Amino acid sequence: MHNNRLRAIVGRVEDLPTLPRTVLRITEIINNPKSSARDLAGVINDDQVLTARLLRLVNSSFYGFPQRIATVSFAIVLLGFDAIRNLLLTTSIFDLFNGADRELQVEREKLWDHSLGCAVAAKIIGEHLHFEKVEELFVCGLLHDLGKIVEMAYMPNDYARVRARVKANDELILLAEEEILGCNHADIGHLLAERWNLPAPVPDVILHHHTPVRAGEFMREAAAVHLADIFCRALEIGSGGDHRIPALHPPAWEILELKTNDIEALLHRLETEYHDICPFIQASTAISPSEREA
Amino acid sequence: MREITLVDARSDMILASDVLHDHQKLLLRKGVALNDKNIKILKSWGITRITVNSDPHPEDGATPADPVALIEAIEDRLNHKFGETDGNEIHKEIQRVATQIIIARYHAQEAIDAQ
Ligand SMILES: [Fe+2]
Ligand SMILES: [Fe+2]
Numbered sequence: 320m321h322n323n324r325l326r327a328i329v330g331r332v333e334d335l336p337t338l339p340r341t342v343l344r345i346t347e348i349i350n351n352p353k354s355s356a357r358d359l360a361g362v363i364n365d366d367q368v369l370t371a372r373l374l375r376l377v378n379s380s381f382y383g384f385p386q387r388i389a390t391v392s393f394a395i396v397l398l399g400f401d402a403i404r405n406l407l408l409t410t411s412i413f414d415l416f417n418g419a420d421r422e423l424q425v426e427r428e429k430l431w432d433h434s435l436g437c438a439v440a441a442k443i444i445g446e447h448l449h450f451e452k453v454e455e456l457f458v459c460g461l462l463h464d465l466g467k468i469v470e471m472a473y474m475p476n477d478y479a480r481v482r483a484r485v486k487a488n489d490e491l492i493l494l495a496e497e498e499i500l501g502c503n504h505a506d507i508g509h510l511l512a513e514r515w516n517l518p519a520p521v522p523d524v525i526l527h528h529h530t531p532v533r534a535g536e537f538m539r540e541a542a543a544v545h546l547a548d549i550f551c552r553a554l555e556i557g558s559g560g561d562h563r564i565p566a567l568h569p570p571a572w573e574i575l576e577l578k579t580n581d582i583e584a585l586l587h588r589l590e591t592e593y594h595d596i597c598p599f600i601q602a603s604t605a606i607s608p609s610e611r612e613a
Numbered sequence: 614m615r616e617i618t619l620v621d622a623r624s625d626m627i628l629a630s631d632v633l634h635d636h637q638k639l640l641l642r643k644g645v646a647l648n649d650k651n652i653k654i655l656k657s658w659g660i661t662r663i664t665v666n667s668d669p670h671p672e673d674g675a676t677p678a679d680p681v682a683l684i685e686a687i688e689d690r691l692n693h694k695f696g697e698t699d700g701n702e703i704h705k706e707i708q709r710v711a712t713q714i715i716i717a718r719y720h721a722q723e724a725i726d727a728q
Contacts (some may be wrong), residue, residue, distance in 0.1 A: 375659060432620070504716075552694065553711035564694045567703055579706050586710045590718070597620065 324501030328474070328510070342411040346458070346518055356400045360392045360405075369407060376406070384458060409435070412461055423471045423478075430468065432557025434461050439593045440547035448575060450539070459544050460526040462560055465511055466504030466525070467492070474500075485561050492561040493529060503527055532570040542571040545554045549587055615726045616664045619655055624648045626665040634658050667726050688716050 342578035344362045348354040363369050370391055377394040378387060388394050395403050441460035445453040470478040477500055484495040496503040509526035520537035524544050531541035545568055551557065552564045614629040625646055632641040632655060640658055641651060647665070655663065695708050 379659070417655065421649075428620075451722065553691070553707050554714060555711075562694060563696065567701075572703060579702055582703070582706045583710045586707070586714060590714050 325506055325510075328500070328502065328507055339411060341369060341407075341416070342461045343516075345411065356392070356395045359400065359403060359407075360395055363391045364401075367405075369411070372410060373403070373407070382439050409438070409461060417523050423475075426558075426560065427468070427471060429558040430464060430560065433551055433559045434464060434557070435596070436551035436554070436556035436589070436593050437463055437544065437547045439556070439596060440550045440585075441544045443588050443592065444543045444546055444575070444577075446542070447581065447585060448539075448577070450543070450586040455518075455520065456540060456543055459521055459528075459540060460547050462508070462512065462517070462521060463525055463528045463544050463548065464504055464508065466506065466508030467560060469507050469511055470500075470504060470512075471494075482560065489562060491563050491565055492559065493565070495561075503529075514607060529565065529568065531568055542568075545571050546575065550586060554586065554590060554593075556589075556593055614664055615667050615722075615728070616662055618665060619652065619667050622647055622655075622663060622665070624652075629664040629666045632660055632663055634660070651719070660717055683719060684716055687689055691715070 328341075329410040341362060345359075348358055350364065363373060373391060373394050374388065376401070377384065377397060384397065388397065398406075438457045438460035441456040445456040450456060470481070479525050480497045480499050481492060484499060485492050488495070493503050505528060506528050509522050512522035512525050520540045523534050523537045524541045527537075528544045528548060531538055531545045534541035534585075548559070549564060549567055552559070617626075619640065625648075628641055628643050628645050628647065631639055631643050634640050640655060645651070689710050691708055695704060
């Protein structure tokens, strides 16, 4: 992976957008156990688009509150700190998936569904195994295939060749990327995560989500996301661009200390929770152009 | 007529009822065929669910009318995706449960369509 190709890609990554400041602040809040609802309200109030989204969401028929909710703090009281925190991070990251390229729009949407599915799955696996920070796992799941977005947005010609090869050989995108780019989406996503200073364990989990045993101190988190990825492929939640299910990295199972008997309940929970969260996220990300310009 | 989430909306589906924003502003009229552009516009207005006409000729094969054929198609697809499981117990279990869940998902959709 540490070859000239990757270095050339780093060059292009220099042109990538920086992570919105709001997202950085939300990740800080997530990582700080002392942060409060008031801190969160502060971040939201500073950002008009987020404020508009949140108020639209709580006033939508999805919640059906009888009276109109006019303030962010009241919304947080009603929906709860965790729900809002998660929602904001999710929707802010959603923006990154919303490029102008029409041709890739469908693919980007499928990748988004896959990413959201992995976020939910990683969180469910983490909860099942009593991980300390499950919210962190949600973020890792959401961003694990970040490198693919970079490919779509900044390397469209290379990405077209990768797609063509995946289609012709019906192989994993990871293999096609390595053949054509000399590196894969995990390497590329990792570069960007480092550049954005995303908090640990996100960059390491991105880099090792296909080979969790190499993730050092974050092996468990990487293994959870690795399994989450396989779960979402199995349940056909979105698509990461190929039609194969990679073999489970054998040590992942041992790292997680799961039992074969656990699989059934985990998959059923994923199916339910993913479909519960979906309209919620949709409602919060939909925003009219005028609000965006505001 | 069936209610679907906007995520599942596809070009050429026909709206079975008007799409309103906030229960008042008309966005799209009943009978209009969906396309990429108007789906995107509905999204931008925060619409999450719409009703569309049910497939007028389901026997034409979009979804196999025969439940056995449907289950077989799902099983084949997952078999292909998983490839050789080499007797790996974990893969086998994931595939078994996933197949069940996806079949149940289709049945649930059918029940909604039948309403
Ligand atoms: Fe991946
Ligand atoms: Fe993935």
